[in-house]
Amino acid sequence: MDDRRLMKGNEAFAEAAIVSGCRYYFGYPITPQNELTEYMSRELPGAGGSFVQAESELAAVSMAYGAAAAGGRVLISSSSPGIALMQEGLSFLCSVDIPLVVLNVSRGGPGVGGIQPGQADYFQATRGGGNGDYHIIVYAPASIQESIDLMGKAYDVAEHYRNPVMLLVDGMLGQMMEPVSMPSRDAYALPEDVSAMKPWAITGHDNRRERNVVKSLRLKPDELEEAVEKRGAKYAAAEQELASYEAVDIESAEVVFVAFGSTSRIVKDAIGLLRADGVRAGMIRPISLWPFPERAFEQVPASAKAVISVELSMGQLIQDVRLAVNGRFPVELIHRTGGMLLTPEEVAARTMDILEVK
C-alpha cells in the first residue's frame, strides 16, 4: 500500500516543523496560513511542545526570540503584512546570532493587500526588512514535499549559522494538497542536554559556567563593528555553502526562465508548450533566494537570446537575475501581481512576443 499521505501545504509545513524538533510555536492568525496555526494549536501540546497565540505579530516574534535564546527549536509563521510586523524581531535575532525558522505564506501587497498568492515579498525576504547589516537565509520550495525536506534543513542551517532562516512560499502552496512522505516524529531526537549542544543558550548556569548574555545593544562603536564584521564573515561563508538551485533543460536553451516557488511549476508547463512549438526553453529555479545561486547563470549557453524572470511581482527577482547575468544576455520580465496567477499559456505567448522582437 502507498505510504504517502495527502496533506494540505499549511498542515504539512507544521508537521514538518514538529518532526524536525520544533516544540515552540508563537503566532497570530492571518490568511492564507491559518491551517498551520490551527494545526499547531492541536498537535504541538501532544508532542510535548508549547503553542501560544500571541496578541500580535510583534509579540509572537519577541516570544520566539526568548524561546530560541533558551535553545529551543522555534517556528513562527505569518503572511506578508504579518511578516512585515516581525521584521524588528528578525533584525534583533540576527544581532545576537540566535537561530529561528520563519515561514512566510505570502500574498498580494503592499499593505494589507489581498489573500491570493503573491511573490512581492522577495525584497522584504532577501534584502532584510529590518535595520542594520544582516541577512536572513531564505529558501523557496516549489512543492509540499520540498517544503518538508527544506523545513528539516532550515533548522539545521539556522543552528549551524546561528541565524534566522526563512521558508518563503505563497498561498498556492499553503492551500493545495499533494501526496507527501513525512518523517516520523521520533526521526529527530531532542537533545537531552541543550547547553552541551548549544553552549550559547540561556539555560541557567547554576554556577557551573560563565553567564551567557544575549543582548543587542552595543554602545561602543569598535565593539559593534567587530561583531558586525564577524557576522559578515559568517554570511560570506553562507554565500559559498548554501546557494542552491534546480536547472531544467538549460544546456541548449534559446530562452532561459528564472522562477521560484509555485511560479516555477507554471513555468515548467510553459516550457512544455514552447517545446511543442519548437522553442528550446529552460529554467533556473533558485531554491535558495539568499544566498542567490549566481553560479547557475554560468551554465546559460551563449546561444541564449534572452533570460526571462517570471514572477508574481512588479519585478523584484529580476534585480538578482540582472546582477547574475551581468550584461551577458538581455533580461526580460513576465509578471502578474495583486494575487493574479500566470497561466502556462500566458507565459508561452509572452515569451513568443519577446523572442519575435529579438
Next chain:
Amino acid sequence: MTQKVLMAGFGGQGVMLMGELLAYAAMLEGKQVTYMPSYGPEMRGGTANCSVVISDEEISSPIVTEPAILIAMNEPSMEKFEKSIAPSGMLFINRSLIRRTPLRQDIKCFPVECNELARAILSEKIANIVMLGAVICASGIVSGESVGEVMRRKFVGKKSKFIPMNMKALTVWSDHYEDEKRQ
C-alpha cells in the same frame, strides 16, 4: 497520461470534499496528484471550486484552466466554466439544480439528479457523493474500490457510521442508470 478535473458549486455543497476524496483515491492508486481549492472570503451560499490533477508523471501546475472533466453542482458554475472544458471533454451536470442545457456540442454531457438520488438514500447532504459516484462510473478516472477505501480511512471512530450510506450514494447513479437501461 494527465487528467484535469474542475468541480464547482456553492459553498456547503461539499465540492471541496468531493475533490479531496478524488485526489486521495488517485493517490491510493499510486498516481501523482494535486488538489487546489479556490480560497477567499467564501461562505455558505457563495461559490466554491477546486481543481484536481491526476497523472502518471510529476505534475507541474496544479491550476486547471482547461478541464477534461467539469463537474457543475449549480447553474452559475456551469455558466462560468462550460466554455473552459477541453474539446471532447465531459460535463457532469447536477440536473436537480441546473435547468438550462449546455451550449457546447463537442462535449459529452451527463445529467445527474444528485439531490433527488441523495434524498432517496438520506438527504441532500450526500448529493456530492452521488455526483462523485457518477463521475467515477462514467469516466473511470479512479475505481469505486479506491474511493471506498478512502472513506474507510477518513471516516473513522464515530464517523464510521456514515460509511454505508456514503457507499450507497457512490453507486446509486450507476444502479439507477442500469435500471433505466433494463426497462
